[in-house]
Amino acid sequence: MSIVQVAPFKVLTSWSPPGSQIDASDWPMVQMSELATEIKTAAHTPASDEIVRFAGVRWYGNGIFVREERTGDQVIGKCYPVVPGALIYNRLFGWKSAFALIPPEMAGVMVSNEFPQFRINDEVADPEFINLVCGSETFAKVMLSRSTGTTAVSRNRLRVQDFLDLVVPLPPLEVQRRIVADRNARIAEAERLIVDSAKRRESAWISFEEALGVVAAEPFEVTQTVSIARFAGLSRWDAEALDSETALLYPTEPLDALADVRLGCQVPKKGANASGVTRPYLRAATVQRGRLDLSDVRNMTVPQAQAEALELQAGDLLFLEGSGSLQEIGRCAIWEGQIERCIHQNSVVRGRITSDRLVPAFAMAWFNSTPGSAYFRAQATTTSGLFHIGAGKTAKAPVPVPPVAVQVELAEALWSEVVVAEADEARAAALRAQAATEFDAAVFGEAQTEAA
Structure with missing residues (x-):
C-alpha cells in the first residue's frame, strides 16, 4: 500500500522536485553547506554626499562588475559591502548561474540583500573550482528547478537554504586545482586570440583609411567665439x-x-491573403x-x-x-x-x-x-x-x-586580414566551448579523468 505524506508548502525547508539535484558522479557528493558558510555583513549607512558604488553579477559565471554609482541620498534600502574572496550570487538569477568570486579590487563596493555572500572552506574546496561549478550549464539547470517564483524571467529567486542544500561532486583538492588550471589555460589562450584579433582588425582598418587619405583633425583650442544656428536647420x-x-x-x-x-x-501582414x-x-x-x-x-x-x-x-x-x-x-x-x-x-x-x-x-x-x-x-x-x-x-x-587597381589592392589587403581575425575569433570560441565541455566532463562525468 502506498503511503503519501502531506504537508503545507510553507513549512518545507526546501523544494526538491525531480531534477533539483545534480546527478551523482564517481566523485564524492558533498552538500554545499559543508563547503560554504554565509557571510553576514553589517549594513552600511552612507552619508548623503557619499558616492556609493553598487555591484552586479553577470550570468553564467562571467564575473562581478560595478553596475552603477549613486550618492548616499539616492540609496533606498539597506546596502552591504562585498567581501573580497567570497562567493556571491544574485538571488533573482541564480538559475542563470549569476555567481562570481569577488576580486580584491571590488573592496568598498556595495550590494543589496539580493546578493548573499559565502566563505568557501579552502581546506577541502578550491574557491575558484566551486565558482566554476556554480557557473556551469549543469548547475544552471538544477538551479532553475530549485528557484521559486511566479515568472522565470524576473521573479525566480534562489533561496540561500536551497543553495546550501545542493549536493555537488567534490574531487580531491589537488584534482580540483588541476581541473581549474586546465580550464584556465584554455580560456587564457582564447583571450589571447581575441586580443590579437582585435589588434589585427584595428590595424587593417587604419591602414585602409590612411591609404585613402583619412586623417583626424588637429586638436584645437576652444575660444570665446560662438556660432549660432537654428536647431531646425541642423542635419x-x-x-x-x-x-x-x-x-x-x-x-x-x-x-x-x-x-x-x-x-x-x-x-x-500575417494572415493577409497574398x-x-x-x-x-x-x-x-x-x-x-x-x-x-x-x-x-x-x-x-x-x-x-x-x-x-x-x-x-x-x-x-x-x-x-x-x-x-x-x-x-x-x-x-x-x-x-x-x-x-x-x-x-x-x-x-x-x-x-x-x-x-x-x-x-x-x-x-x-x-x-x-x-x-x-x-x-x-x-x-x-x-x-x-x-x-x-x-x-x-x-x-x-x-x-581611386583607380580600380588601387581599389582591388586595398580591398584585398583589408579583407584578407579580416579573414584571419575571424578565424582567430572562431578558434577562441571553440576553445571556450572546449573548456566548458572538458570541465563538465571532469566534474560531472566519470572520475576516470582523475590522474591515474
Missing part, C-alpha cells in the same frame, strides 16, 4: 562633428552615379557588417513582377536601412548569390553597381569604415527610437573612386 546634433574631419586623396562621387539603388518591399510567387528574402538581421547571416532566412509571397525587380544578383551591395542603434545604421555586406531567387525586405537597401569604376569589395569596405559610415549616422532620421536612412539618402552616400 542632426552630432557631438563627434567637432572631433574629426575627413580629407581624401581621391575624388568622391554619390553612390547613385555608380550604382542602381533600390529599397526592398514590405513583408505582407498572391503571387513565394521567395526567400533578406531582412535587417541578415545584413551584418561585412558579412551576411543566412542562418534564419524566411519566405514571403509577392507579385511576380515585384519578385523579378527585387531579385538579388551576385555583387549587389546590401545596406541596413533601419536599426535601433545609430552605430549600426548603413552597415554593408555583399550578396554572392548564396540562395537562388532571393529578394530583400524594405529594411534592406540594395545597391547594384552599374559602373566598372567601382569594385564591390572596395565599396563594402568604404561604407563599413569609420569615415564611410559617418555619412549614414549624420543623415539618419529617427522615429520611436528607430533610426532610418532610406534609399534616397543611401543613393547620395559619397564614395571615393
Whole structure:
C-alpha cells in the first residue's frame, strides 16, 4: 500500500522536485553547506554626499562588475559591502548561474540583500573550482528547478537554504586545482586570440583609411567665439562633428552615379491573403557588417513582377536601412548569390553597381569604415527610437573612386586580414566551448579523468 505524506508548502525547508539535484558522479557528493558558510555583513549607512558604488553579477559565471554609482541620498534600502574572496550570487538569477568570486579590487563596493555572500572552506574546496561549478550549464539547470517564483524571467529567486542544500561532486583538492588550471589555460589562450584579433582588425582598418587619405583633425583650442544656428536647420546634433574631419586623396562621387539603388518591399501582414510567387528574402538581421547571416532566412509571397525587380544578383551591395542603434545604421555586406531567387525586405537597401569604376569589395569596405559610415549616422532620421536612412539618402552616400587597381589592392589587403581575425575569433570560441565541455566532463562525468 502506498503511503503519501502531506504537508503545507510553507513549512518545507526546501523544494526538491525531480531534477533539483545534480546527478551523482564517481566523485564524492558533498552538500554545499559543508563547503560554504554565509557571510553576514553589517549594513552600511552612507552619508548623503557619499558616492556609493553598487555591484552586479553577470550570468553564467562571467564575473562581478560595478553596475552603477549613486550618492548616499539616492540609496533606498539597506546596502552591504562585498567581501573580497567570497562567493556571491544574485538571488533573482541564480538559475542563470549569476555567481562570481569577488576580486580584491571590488573592496568598498556595495550590494543589496539580493546578493548573499559565502566563505568557501579552502581546506577541502578550491574557491575558484566551486565558482566554476556554480557557473556551469549543469548547475544552471538544477538551479532553475530549485528557484521559486511566479515568472522565470524576473521573479525566480534562489533561496540561500536551497543553495546550501545542493549536493555537488567534490574531487580531491589537488584534482580540483588541476581541473581549474586546465580550464584556465584554455580560456587564457582564447583571450589571447581575441586580443590579437582585435589588434589585427584595428590595424587593417587604419591602414585602409590612411591609404585613402583619412586623417583626424588637429586638436584645437576652444575660444570665446560662438556660432549660432537654428536647431531646425541642423542635419542632426552630432557631438563627434567637432572631433574629426575627413580629407581624401581621391575624388568622391554619390553612390547613385555608380550604382542602381533600390529599397526592398514590405513583408505582407500575417494572415493577409497574398498572391503571387513565394521567395526567400533578406531582412535587417541578415545584413551584418561585412558579412551576411543566412542562418534564419524566411519566405514571403509577392507579385511576380515585384519578385523579378527585387531579385538579388551576385555583387549587389546590401545596406541596413533601419536599426535601433545609430552605430549600426548603413552597415554593408555583399550578396554572392548564396540562395537562388532571393529578394530583400524594405529594411534592406540594395545597391547594384552599374559602373566598372567601382569594385564591390572596395565599396563594402568604404561604407563599413569609420569615415564611410559617418555619412549614414549624420543623415539618419529617427522615429520611436528607430533610426532610418532610406534609399534616397543611401543613393547620395559619397564614395571615393581611386583607380580600380588601387581599389582591388586595398580591398584585398583589408579583407584578407579580416579573414584571419575571424578565424582567430572562431578558434577562441571553440576553445571556450572546449573548456566548458572538458570541465563538465571532469566534474560531472566519470572520475576516470582523475590522474591515474
